[in-house]
Amino acid sequence: KAGVTQTPRYLIKTRGQQVTLSCSPISGHRSVSWYQQTPGQGLQFLFEYFSETQRNKGNFPGRFSGRQFSNSRSEMNVSTLELGDSALYLCASSTGQQSSYNSPLHFGNGTRLTVT
């Protein structure tokens, strides 16, 4: 079974630009979660989607948005990029039948975003 695939692997953007990151979950997984990882803040929860619906959202500004398609693939978008958005963005999928996390998350290798 193929793992979680995130594209692109690396991205360099300039302040003020916007960016779209993509995530393909493991086949059959309907829940996709996004996390931002930085050395200072660690892993911060962005949002979770299940069957095309946002089921939960973290404490990030509205510049961060996401969506999930009918095939469970997900995208996240960051508009008006700031230097502080430089981070590793991780996507994780799970079977996620319920909102409580009673099944493991399977992570992709992330997209390393650098904002200059």
Added chain:
Amino acid sequence: SQQGEEDPQALSIQEGENATMNCSYKTSINNLQWYRQNSGRGLVHLILIRSNEREKHSGRLRVTLDTSKKSSSLLITASRAADTASYFCATDSANSKLTFGKGITLSVRP
């Protein structure tokens, strides 16, 4: 704020020794999970322990959970250089988010 906090922040041991890492959390949980992350890669799930379980084993890994103390420990026995990684505990909180600690950096010297 972090729900789970790992201790110590960094650990350096000799190959063959055991490594013990601790995680404390603040609010009641349904389950607690441990993950490993190699540098520049995604997290890999190690073990999930439910709130009604006290101990769980998986190969060289042993996880304990003490809900009265709101703490968990991860023991890696007979460590290997390949165990060098960051280790995270994660808890599901009342608002249904899976929250990760800041991680423990484990270095295993050959």
